[in-house]
Amino acid sequence: MDINQLNKIKSNATILYDKHTINSALEKLKIKITADYADKNPIFLVVMNGGLIFAGQLLPQLNFPAQLDYCHATRYRGNIRGGHIEWKVEPHSNLENRHVIIVDDILDEGHTLEAIIQDCKKRKAASVKTLVLVEKKHNRKAIPNMKADYCELETPDEYVFGYGMDYNHYWRNSEEIYILNKVN
Template sequence: MSRVTIKDKTFETSLPEAEILERVKRIADRINKDFEGKTPLFLAVLNGSFMYAADLMKNITIPCEISFVKLASYQGTTSTGAIKEVIGLNEDIRGREVIIVEDIVDTGATMKRMLETLGTREPAGLHICTLLLKPGKLTVPLDIEYAAFEIPNDFIVGYGLDYDQEGRNLRDIYTLVKE
């Protein structure tokens, strides 16, 4: 176990890079089988998924495309508070098999919003492919077809995920050390 300090917090290794890469390869193998003959469009959600998306795509062997979207938060006028808008989607996804590549599904609110937004554009199918899933925190019903790891409800950083925008460059995944 190694420790890192980011700003005011200490984290310790919970998923080493080698273990991550092995799981990511297994997810890619499943996708290669499930989407054979279909040319799916991978849509990676920035910023958190950039490292995962790169490693996943290196193991995809079927014809495919990849593009990137971002979620912009703005304060809504309704009681739901922060609304997230999908920006940067230039592809026509009508009739396409779309695989959403996400870093982590926590409450599931973000993915629900993505599915609603993308669903209006009439894709042939929408599939969630997340690196991490915190099943204990999921509050909306979501069909998560691909999840590399199920993890406890602790805050994590590294391998693309940030703490206050830092730590995305770390090769391993680290968990917050509770004081």
């Protein structure tokens, strides 16, 4: 895609959440995470690439010691529909007896998130919780009634991008979250 096409995608998209709304959600998450983990020596496992922007904005606001690690598991590979899970990078840290908070951009169907949860449990984590910025509302979850442990924003069952979520590997860097609209 050329730059003009990419700019047209964004200019034609509908803003779902502006920067102010996202910052408000981050503040609420900061309060909840601090209340639950300030005394637990947690490790935040950031899912690349989607969780990068969200983690980079939220985690510096936490005023307690925490360890960071990352993993890279994907189903999308730049597409707008998911496929089979591909592990690119597994966690580097020893998760045994640790309180793990998996940080990702969105809970859509949850197949990738569920695979990471199960991997953390196999590594004998003391607890495993999920922290996402956005949860998509639909009935196609990997596990019936699957929900993130920490989430403040919801999206309708539409393709969204921005603030970590991409459109064809672009626009993760947007400060807003958009609903993709068809471009004529």
